Amino acid sequence: MSAIYSLKIKSPADLVELRDNFLKRTTGFRHTIYICGGAGCISSHSEDVVQALKKAIALRGLAQEIRMVSTGCIGLCAEGPCMIVDPDGVFYGQLTPEKVRMIVDRHLIGGRVVTEYTYFDRQKQEYIPYTKDLPFFNKQVKIALRNVGRIDYSSIEDYIGHDGYAALSKVLTDWGRDKTIQEVTDSGLRGRGGAGFPTGVKWKSGHDQPGDQKYIICNADEGDPGAFMDRSILEGDPHSVIEALIIGGYCIGANKGYIYVRAEYPLAIERLQEALEQARGVGLLGENILGSGFDFDLEIRIGAGAFVCGEETALINSIEGKRGEPRQKPPFPFQSGLWGCPTIINNVETLANICAVINRGAEWFSSYGVGRSKGTKVFALAGDIVNSGIIEIPMGISMREIIYDIGGGMKDNKKFKSVQSGGPSGGCLTEDHLDVSVDYESLAAAGAIIGSGGLIAMDENTCMVDTARYFMEFIQDESCGHCVPCRIGTKRMLELLQRMTNGEAEEEDIENLETLAKTVSETAMCALGQTAPNPVLTTIKYFRDEYIAHVRDKKCPAHICAALKEYTIDPEKCKGCGMCARGCPVNAISGEKAQPHAIDPAVCVKCGSCKAVCRFDAVVLS
Amino acid sequence: MGEVNQTAVTSTEDILLQRIRQVAAMNKGKEGNLIQVLHMVQGVYGYLPLEVQEIVSIELGIPLAEVSGVASFYSFFSTQPRGRHTIRICLGTACYVRGGVTIVDTLEKNLGVGIGQTTKDGMFSFEVARCIGSCGLAPAMSIDAVVYPHVKPDEVSGILQSWYKKDEEEGVI
Numbered sequence: 001m002s003a004i005y006s007l008k009i010k011s012p013a014d015l016v017e018l019r020d021n022f023l024k025r026t027t028g029f030r031h032t033i034y035i036c037g038g039a040g041c042i043s044s045h046s047e048d049v050v051q052a053l054k055k056a057i058a059l060r061g062l063a064q065e066i067r068m069v070s071t072g073c074i075g076l077c078a079e080g081p082c083m084i085v086d087p088d089g090v091f092y093g094q095l096t097p098e099k100v101r102m103i104v105d106r107h108l109i110g111g112r113v114v115t116e117y118t119y120f121d122r123q124k125q126e127y128i129p130y131t132k133d134l135p136f137f138n139k140q141v142k143i144a145l146r147n148v149g150r151i152d153y154s155s156i157e158d159y160i161g162h163d164g165y166a167a168l169s170k171v172l173t174d175w176g177r178d179k180t181i182q183e184v185t186d187s188g189l190r191g192r193g194g195a196g197f198p199t200g201v202k203w204k205s206g207h208d209q210p211g212d213q214k215y216i217i218c219n220a221d222e223g224d225p226g227a228f229m230d231r232s233i234l235e236g237d238p239h240s241v242i243e244a245l246i247i248g249g250y251c252i253g254a255n256k257g258y259i260y261v262r263a264e265y266p267l268a269i270e271r272l273q274e275a276l277e278q279a280r281g282v283g284l285l286g287e288n289i290l291g292s293g294f295d296f297d298l299e300i301r302i303g304a305g306a307f308v309c310g311e312e313t314a315l316i317n318s319i320e321g322k323r324g325e326p327r328q329k330p331p332f333p334f335q336s337g338l339w340g341c342p343t344i345i346n347n348v349e350t351l352a353n354i355c356a357v358i359n360r361g362a363e364w365f366s367s368y369g370v371g372r373s374k375g376t377k378v379f380a381l382a383g384d385i386v387n388s389g390i391i392e393i394p395m396g397i398s399m400r401e402i403i404y405d406i407g408g409g410m411k412d413n414k415k416f417k418s419v420q421s422g423g424p425s426g427g428c429l430t431e432d433h434l435d436v437s438v439d440y441e442s443l444a445a446a447g448a449i450i451g452s453g454g455l456i457a458m459d460e461n462t463c464m465v466d467t468a469r470y471f472m473e474f475i476q477d478e479s480c481g482h483c484v485p486c487r488i489g490t491k492r493m494l495e496l497l498q499r500m501t502n503g504e505a506e507e508e509d510i511e512n513l514e515t516l517a518k519t520v521s522e523t524a525m526c527a528l529g530q531t532a533p534n535p536v537l538t539t540i541k542y543f544r545d546e547y548i549a550h551v552r553d554k555k556c557p558a559h560i561c562a563a564l565k566e567y568t569i570d571p572e573k574c575k576g577c578g579m580c581a582r583g584c585p586v587n588a589i590s591g592e593k594a595q596p597h598a599i600d601p602a603v604c605v606k607c608g609s610c611k612a613v614c615r616f617d618a619v620v621l622s
Numbered sequence: 623m624g625e626v627n628q629t630a631v632t633s634t635e636d637i638l639l640q641r642i643r644q645v646a647a648m649n650k651g652k653e654g655n656l657i658q659v660l661h662m663v664q665g666v667y668g669y670l671p672l673e674v675q676e677i678v679s680i681e682l683g684i685p686l687a688e689v690s691g692v693a694s695f696y697s698f699f700s701t702q703p704r705g706r707h708t709i710r711i712c713l714g715t716a717c718y719v720r721g722g723v724t725i726v727d728t729l730e731k732n733l734g735v736g737i738g739q740t741t742k743d744g745m746f747s748f749e750v751a752r753c754i755g756s757c758g759l760a761p762a763m764s765i766d767a768v769v770y771p772h773v774k775p776d777e778v779s780g781i782l783q784s785w786y787k788k789d790e791e792e793g794v795i
Contacts, residue, residue, distance in 0.1 A: 040758045043769030077758025225714035228755040263661070263698050264754065304657050304696030307752065321656035322688075323695040339653070382716035382757035389758050420715065456715045470718055474752065480695075585728040585775040605727035607775045 008283045011291045012169040015160065022161035029067040031108055034149060035083040038073030038232060039267055040389070046081035052097030053083075056104040066108060069158070072236015074149040076136055077389035079119065084149075089131045092117050122386065123409060135405040136387050141368060141394045143376045144192075144352040148236030148390075153271055156278040159239040165284055167358035168243050172292040175358075177251050181207060184354065186362035188374030193219055193310075193347030194425065194451045195527070196373075196440045199354075205334045206252030206344040214254040215343045218245055218351055219315060220261040220268070223307040224423030225474065227454035229378040230348035232390045234261070234268035237352065238275035242298065244351035246289065247358070249296045252344050257296065260315055262303040272300060307424075307478035311526045312345045313337075314480065325482045326526035349378050349453070370396030373439035383420075383456035384411045393438065400434040403457055414459035418543075422451025424471045425531030427538030428464060447538045449531075463560035464543040465550050469497035471535040479529065486529030489520035493536060500547065501561040503554040510547050514540055559621055562606045566622050569610075571596035573618035580610035580619065641666050642674060646681030656684060656692055660699055669700045705740040705747035706794065707785060709733075711763040714753030720760035726750070728775040729763075732782055745786070745795075 009015050026032075035050055050070065057066055074082055079093030085103075090113050092103060099117050106114050118129035119136075131137040142148075151158040159165070171180045185200025206214065218241055222230040234241065245257045261269050276298055279285040287295045306324045308314045313327035316338050337343025353375060357365045366374040373395040379402070382388045386408030393402060399419060403409070410416050418428045427448035429436070436442050443450050458467070472494040481487045496513045499505040517533035517540075524530045540547055549555045556564040569580070569589075574596040581589040581597060588604040591597030599610065611619040645662045649655045659678060660670065667674050670693050679686040693699045711729060713722050726737070733741050733748055740747045746765075756762040759771030770781060789795045 039755050043756050043759060043762070043764075043771055077756075080758065223752070225718075225753040226716050226757055228753070228757060231755050264751065302658065302661060303698075304661065305698035306696050318657065319654055321654035321658075321692070323691055380757060382760065383719045388716070388760075423715070454715065456719060458719055462719060467719075470715070478752075583776050585778060586731045605724060605731065605775075607724040607728065609775050 009165075009290065010283060012173055015165055015169055015290070018157065019160050019163070019166075022157045026067060026161065030065040031088075032067045032069060032086045033083055034069050034071045034074065034086070036072075036074040036081060036149065037070045037153065038077070038080070038149075038235060038390075039228070040073065040077035041080035041082065042267070044080040046095070048097055049081045049083075049095045049100055053100045053104070056101045057108075060104060060109060062104070062108060069150075069152050070154070071150060072148040072153045073232040073390050075140075075145075075390045076119075076387055078387055079389075084131060088113065090129050091119055091131050091134060091137070093119055121408070136389075136391075136408065139397070139401060139406050140392050141376050142392050143356045143365070143368070144233065144349050144378050145236075145390070145392045146356060147240060148232055151237065153236050153238065154274060156239060156275065156282065156284075159237070163359055164239055164355075165243055167355035168246055168284070169290055170358060171247050171250060172290050172294060177207060177253075180247065180358065181251050183362045184357060187357045187365040188362075188369070188372070189350065189353055189357060189365065190373070190440065191347055192349035192353070192377065192453070194422070194449065196450070199346065199350055202334065202344055202346070203248060203251050206254075206342055209252075209334055209342040211253075211342045213256075213339075213341045214252055215338045215341055216245055216249045216252060216254045216257040217315070217319070217338065217343060217345045218257070218259040218348060219310065219312065219345050220259055220265075220348050221303050221310040221315060222262060222265075222348070222452065223310045223478075224425075224452050224454045226380060226382050226420075226456045227423055227452050228380045229390060229453045231265050231268050233348050233352050233378075234265070235271050238268075238272045239279065240352045240355055241272075241348055242275060242279055242285070244346075244354035245298060246285070246296050247354060248344065248346060248351070250294055252342070254344070255295050255297070257298045258301050258319055258338070259298060260301045260303060260309070260319055262309075263305055269300060269302060276300065306480070307474075308480045308526070308528050311528055314526070315345065316343065323480070325480045326528075328525065347452070368394040370437060370439050371441060373441065377438070377450060377453060379453045379455045381407050381455050381457070384414065384459040384462070385409070385457040386411055395439040396437050398435050399429065399438055402438065402455065403434065407457065410457065410459050412459075414461065416457065417460050417462050418458045418464065418467075420448075420456040420458065420467070420535070421454070422449040422534070423454045424475050425449060425527070425534055426451045426454075427534050428458075428467065428542065429538070430542045447534075447541060449534070461558055461560070463501075463556050463558040464539045464546050465497065465500050466556070466558075466560050468536045468539045469494070469501050472497055472532070475528070475532040479532075483523075483525035483529060485520045485523040486525070486532065489516060489524070490529070490532055492516060493520065493533070497536070500550045501556070502563040503550070503561075505551040507548070507551050509551060510540065510544075565606060566601060567599050567604060567606060567608070567610060568620050568622065569597050569599055570618045570620050573616050575616055575618075577615070579613045579615065583609045583613045585609065638667055639674075639677065642677050643681055646678050650682055656682065656689065657696070660689075660693055664699060669702060669704055671701060703740070703744075705745055706789070707745065707766050708747045708749060709763065709765050710749050710751040710754065712751045712754045712756065712761065714751070714757060714760075716757035716760040717753075717762055722761040724775050725761055725763060725773050725778065728778045732779055745789075746782075 081095045082093040115127045189199045190196040309318045309324040314324040318324040333343045378392045476490045476494045479486045521533045576594040588600045679689045
């Protein structure tokens with residue numbers, strides 16, 4: 001790595017030379033191992049696995065034959081720590097130091113795939129060793145994630161070896177501003193942060209706006225709960241975002257850019273910071289980039305834990321060091337943004353698409369997708385689903401393919417109930433929507449949105465009223481308080497939902513909630529408040545019977561709402577073995593040995609662990 | 623003995639306050655840097671009591687009302703002393719759906735304090751995180767930088783004890 005800093009990339013020819021050298025150096029290995037260093041795998045102790053693998057390779061004297069690459073998120077977080085062994089394309093998951101030592105001996109030396117450490121398909125009851133046969137991988141199309149999981153996130157050389165900074169070179173030396181903006185417009189790329197505004201049109205408006213000082217900002221304040229797509233891009237391929245920002249800055253006429261990252265992502269900040277230093281070190285950031293005469297630099301700004309800062313005008317205030325409250329639009333940021341200057345704000349995933357569009361052309365990009373939704377979308381798949389993780393799909397495939405083929409279906413063979421798309425601004429869809437095409441227009445028509453890309457699958461044990469309450473609690477907590485509809489309206493909505501889940505609501509409260517939801521969405525100042533009622537409105541629309549059960553019968557059909565459920569012990573069935581009492585986290589269960597036990601409802605936290613451990617089916621949930 | 627200790631505490635306090643002044647002064651005049659300065663200052667002092675906010679205000683030349691307004695707006699800034707360790711229980715959608723709330727209830731009973739509070743012995747600050755990006759490992763919680771995947775209610779007590787044990791071994795308590 002130190003060699004790279006002494007090297008300066010002053011021209012497109014230098015860039016090509018560096019790429020060719022890298023490719024020469026990395027060919028001829030018998031195997032390449034891509035080992036996941038994503039945040040999910042790290043918390044599953046992937047570092048121990050990496051060390052064990054390094055040691056085993058060194059010990060067997062294989063260092064010259066086997067290339068190990070520490071990558072960003074490979075995607076299949078549920079199977080972490082994981083790795084892919086090329087050229088075979090074998091996926092190994094749930095790794096431990098013992099398992100990797102075995103893989104080194106049997107696969108890398110012995111040449112036989114260690115099938116029992118590969119992916120196990122629970123439905124087919126068989127192992128699927130090769131990624132080409134795994135629906136999780138083979139149904140995906142990776143454009144924004146093209147390098148995530150395939151390159152060393154910490155190496156600018158690896159990035160350059162994968163056509164990195166080639167798009168920048170093309171734009172600066174050949175295409176110029178107008179052609180680049182036209183190509184991005186023609187590609188049909190739309191903002192991936194949620195709003196879906198055409199990126200080329202946005203850049204054009206930034207370009208056409210008069211002004212000596214302009215800014216470009218990357219919005220990396222990925223706040224939606226259940227969404228971690230942008231995080232995986234920043235951690236796995238930071239240079240793709242940096243390169244796109246330089247191109248964007250050049251196109252609109254900005255010499256300065258900011259990347260606003262949420263403070264909850266320390267690893268992303270660290271890797272981004274390192275990537276910026278590398279780019280600056282070789283001269284790809286700073287003065288006279290690639291000899292073109294264009295100067296540009298970037299600065300990271302760290303958020304401080306406020307969801308509303310993902311809203312672009314609140315984000316601008318936050319970069320200015322102020323409270324993250326939204327501004328009235330118009331004027332729009334492209335007219336008057338950061339410090340009153342024309343400012344263009346793009347989301348991480350949008351930017352990660354840019355270089356692919358320029359390298360491979362608008363026509364290629366728009367060959368993926370349907371209607372006005374071109375290209376792909378990255379989703380964070382989570383909830384009650386087998387293959388939780390990060391995926392990228394061509395727009396237009398069905399929700400069913402995402403949940404059942406890529407996602408591997410519901411956990412524990414439970415029944416699918418709903419999928420929540422788009423986080424707190426999105427909606428909950430039902431089984432009837434499983435064949436809806438996943439694109440901007442179709443999801444919006446169904447009442448949900450693509451949003452930033454969080455997809456939470458929920459099984460039959462989910463209460464939809466409680467889910468709506470959950471999102472409203474989130475919004476209420478994160479409402480900045482600037483405008484009345486959001487500050488007070490969401491508070492009243494939350495109270496209504498709390499009354500429902502507590503069994504204290506009346507039937508007319510459903511209508512009151514609907515009326516209030518519509519008022520808030522029509523009158524709130526920014527997108528946070530305007531979209532906040534969506535989870536409530538869609539759950540009322542599609543799961544009205546559950547709301548009625550809560551308010552009329554005071555029952556929670558899914559047995560989730562704590563106030564509406566009670567655990568008791570059937571004295572007829574209880575043998576007094578004491579298993580439940582020992583497992584109770586709050587010591588709510590008492591009883592003499594061999595005598596029927598009892599649960600103290602005042603202490604019970606309704607966690608259900610007693611029911612789970614009882615061998616005599618004596619714990620009753622009512 | 624008591625007097626010696628007193629002096630030691632004061633001088634540590636003085637050093638800290640001096641460092642805060644330096645951090646702030648280095649950033650004077652840099653446009654829009656207040657949030658970044660508060661991050662650094664909290665890193666030095668642990669939290670942001672009014673007297674620390676005053677120093678930032680003076681050094682940066684920004685009215686105290688504005689400093690205070692920003693410090694109170696963002697959830698990462700705390701005006702209260704914090705525990706030695708921070709427990710962040712994730713209540714992102716995935717963790718919520720996978721039973722994160724039962725972990726919160728169990729933690730509250732175990733710690734004897736609610737969300738947003740610090741235990742009486744100063745050991746843990748207890749917070750809710752909106753998503754720690756470990757959705758594939760739900761329900762998840764973190765203590766400082768350690769992430770605990772697939773947490774079950776009956777594991778909570780053991781996890782907390784292991785931190786007391788660790789601190790004891792390291793001579794912190």
